[in-house]
Amino acid sequence: MMNNKDFNLKENDVYKLFNGVKLEESEFNAMDEEIGTLQKERIKKNLNKKIKTKTDFKLLKYGSIAVAVSLITITSIGMASPAFADNISILRSITQTLNDKFGFYGEYIKYSQMVNKSVTNNGVSLTINEVLADNSKLIIGYTIKSDKKIKDLEVSGLSRFLKINGKILESSGSATGNYVNDYTYIGTEEIHTSIPQSADSFNVDLNVTDIGDIKGNWNFAFSTSTKELSKNSTIFTPNNKIDLPDSSVTVDKVDFSPIDTSIFLSGISKNTNTNSKDPNAMFKYDYWIAFDDKGVELIPKSLGGGEFNSNTNKFSSEMEYVSTKTIPKYLTIIPCKIIPSAGGGVSTDKNGKETPITIETKKPKEISKIIDGVYPIVLSQGDMGKLTINEITTKNNITTVRYTAEGKAPYFQAMDLLIKDDKGNDIKIKNYNIRKDEQKPNEFTKVFEALDANKKYTIYTNDFSNVEFREDLKFNIQLNK
Amino acid sequence: MILNENNFINLIKKKNTKALDFVVDNYSNLVFKVLHSVLNLSFHSQYIEECANDVFLSVWNNIESFDEEKGNFKYWITAIAKYKAIDYKRKMFKQSNTECIDYYTLSDEVNPEDIIISKENREELLKTINDMKEEDREIFIRRYFLYEKVEDIAKIFGVDRNVIDKRLSRGRKSLKVKLMPLKGELI
Numbered sequence: 001m002m003n004n005k006d007f008n009l010k011e012n013d014v015y016k017l018f019n020g021v022k023l024e025e026s027e028f029n030a031m032d033e034e035i036g037t038l039q040k041e042r043i044k045k046n047l048n049k050k051i052k053t054k055t056d057f058k059l060l061k062y063g064s065i066a067v068a069v070s071l072i073t074i075t076s077i078g079m080a081s082p083a084f085a086d087n088i089s090i091l092r093s094i095t096q097t098l099n100d101k102f103g104f105y106g107e108y109i110k111y112s113q114m115v116n117k118s119v120t121n122n123g124v125s126l127t128i129n130e131v132l133a134d135n136s137k138l139i140i141g142y143t144i145k146s147d148k149k150i151k152d153l154e155v156s157g158l159s160r161f162l163k164i165n166g167k168i169l170e171s172s173g174s175a176t177g178n179y180v181n182d183y184t185y186i187g188t189e190e191i192h193t194s195i196p197q198s199a200d201s202f203n204v205d206l207n208v209t210d211i212g213d214i215k216g217n218w219n220f221a222f223s224t225s226t227k228e229l230s231k232n233s234t235i236f237t238p239n240n241k242i243d244l245p246d247s248s249v250t251v252d253k254v255d256f257s258p259i260d261t262s263i264f265l266s267g268i269s270k271n272t273n274t275n276s277k278d279p280n281a282m283f284k285y286d287y288w289i290a291f292d293d294k295g296v297e298l299i300p301k302s303l304g305g306g307e308f309n310s311n312t313n314k315f316s317s318e319m320e321y322v323s324t325k326t327i328p329k330y331l332t333i334i335p336c337k338i339i340p341s342a343g344g345g346v347s348t349d350k351n352g353k354e355t356p357i358t359i360e361t362k363k364p365k366e367i368s369k370i371i372d373g374v375y376p377i378v379l380s381q382g383d384m385g386k387l388t389i390n391e392i393t394t395k396n397n398i399t400t401v402r403y404t405a406e407g408k409a410p411y412f413q414a415m416d417l418l419i420k421d422d423k424g425n426d427i428k429i430k431n432y433n434i435r436k437d438e439q440k441p442n443e444f445t446k447v448f449e450a451l452d453a454n455k456k457y458t459i460y461t462n463d464f465s466n467v468e469f470r471e472d473l474k475f476n477i478q479l480n481k
Numbered sequence: 482m483i484l485n486e487n488n489f490i491n492l493i494k495k496k497n498t499k500a501l502d503f504v505v506d507n508y509s510n511l512v513f514k515v516l517h518s519v520l521n522l523s524f525h526s527q528y529i530e531e532c533a534n535d536v537f538l539s540v541w542n543n544i545e546s547f548d549e550e551k552g553n554f555k556y557w558i559t560a561i562a563k564y565k566a567i568d569y570k571r572k573m574f575k576q577s578n579t580e581c582i583d584y585y586t587l588s589d590e591v592n593p594e595d596i597i598i599s600k601e602n603r604e605e606l607l608k609t610i611n612d613m614k615e616e617d618r619e620i621f622i623r624r625y626f627l628y629e630k631v632e633d634i635a636k637i638f639g640v641d642r643n644v645i646d647k648r649l650s651r652g653r654k655s656l657k658v659k660l661m662p663l664k665g666e667l668i
């Protein structure tokens with residue numbers, strides 16, 4: 001962003017002032033010729049590229065909707081839109097590596113079944129490295145290699161090419177990935193679908209027909225076992241009935257597995273004027289902040305999303321958190337509605353035709369302070385609470401921020417801490433694993449790319465004015481066998 | 482949905498890329514006209530296109546700054562194009578180290594650098610400019626943000642140049658008076 005050096009105003013401030021200027025076209029010299037279609041198309045293409053890289057949402061969440069469209073893709077954004085700062089080295093399991101980077105602890109390696117099958121077509125090789133499966137989901141770790149530079153693979157979902165026991169099933173899930181270099185991309189995708197319950201294993205067919213812009217055939221067939229993960233999971237069926245302002249919800253199942261903790265729910269929307277393409281049509285309070293019996297907040301992994309049938313108004317959804325060391329006696333849930341600060345998506349029909357989806361957005365107010373070397377720095381977060389920055393140190397090419405969060409949902413609040421330079425550019429985050437000590441769950445550490453001691457930086461969060469934190473809707477899920 | 486003059490602003494706000502395509506389709510001629518006027522023929526067409534890209538990207542990234550009630554999108558994008566073009570020109574001349582009369586006239590007479598303001602006072606500065614009388618404000622922005630010459634502004638408003646001078650001086654004074662007590666950083 002350009003600063004107006006004379007006034008120290010930001011670009012967006014200057015543009016606000018421009019609302020008051022009537023610059024007539026006649027004040028400028030006429031042009032000999034008009035801008036041609038070719039040039040316009042070139043500009044559009046360039047812009048689209050730039051926008052894409054700017055809004056690089058690498059953790060993608062999608063949910064499928066039963067009627068009308070086969071797959072709906074909704075980019076998950078806002079508060080925690082992780083993007084990896086650097087290339088990372090792959091150690092044994094891609095799924096483990098990528099999840100660790102986000103602070104999503106879980107014993108992925110232990111329960112991974114190695115596939116390591118590669119298919120090469122049209123200069124691109126796709127390798128399915130490993131899979132994990134339990135009764136509700138299939139996780140696939142994969143690598144894409146090309147002899148040419150590859151790009152725009154961040155949203156390359158595998159679920160649309162998936163068959164389970166020979167059938168195409170509806171699915172929802174999340175995907176993330178990272179470029180190891182210009183020619184290699186690693187990804188992991190978690191596909192939530194109707195996993196056959198009749199046996200301990202099922203057959204997977206993946207007939208991939210396009211990778212990014214490249215068409216081809218990359219066909220895989222392998223069998224996956226759900227046994228190990230299922231055996232080591234503890235499942236509760238609490239059957240809570242919760243009345244939310246826009247829906248009635250039942251908590252069907254809570255699953256404590258070695259890789260994550262999931263709450264499965266189903267419900268019926270009270271909204272009669274539903275539109276299957278409106279992601280809000282199913283239920284708005286789809287971000288459940290969860291606390292264990294000691295009041296420690298569970299780390300959210302992928303909340304909300306799911307299936308919705310606009311004919312019956314029924315939906316099902318899942319809240320997924322990082323795995324817990326012990327099983328609590330109960331969970332306390334605070335349902336929240338979050339209006340994303342930006343976003344949108346595309347729905348894709350059977351023929352691959354894409355329709356853009358627009359969503360309601362609201363930007364919360366930024367709360368910022370200049371980093372002046374004097375600590376603590378306290379950042380108020382409106383009604384939610386506050387963050388106290390105790391120390392910022394730069395060593396070995398990284399900057400480490402140590403801080404505590406106090407308030408209604410400390411982990412949720414702590415996720416939202418960023419640093420920007422005097423041009424308004426955000427400093428890249430090196431690691432999203434912010435809770436380092438389980439004994440001190442409200443103390444956090446965030447690692448950024450090294451700050452330059454000679455430059456001015458601002459540390460910031462927001463007031464969460466786009467979040468409806470509904471303490472009045474709080475409820476407990478008792479976990480009794 | 483059909484994109485048109487009535488809904489494209491809202492769709493840009495919702496980050497619908499098709500709405501940005503609409504802006505490129507409908508405002509490219511205007512944007513290039515502004516860029517050609519400011520950057521003139523000595524600029525390679527490649528740079529002009531790069532600058533145009535920058536203008537459209539600024540619209541996309543800063544659409545929240547556009548005020549649908551007060552502003553008019555055509556005027557607004559024109560101002561952004563002019564602002565970006567001036568910025569490009571500055572950068573180019575800095576790079577090439579070429580002395581250029583045009584460049585120097587950008588900072589003639591009262592140097593806007595006389596008015597320096599701390600970041601904390603940004604809000605107050607904006608408020609003060611917004612509180613100026615409508616015409617004074619436009620003159621002020623044209624002079625200090627779009628670097629228009631006093632005589633050109635005078636021509637546009639159909640007045641004598643000392644009228645513009647007087648109004649600019651009134652604007653500067655109001656900035657000094659209102660902002661001085663805040664930080665005391667104003668010269």
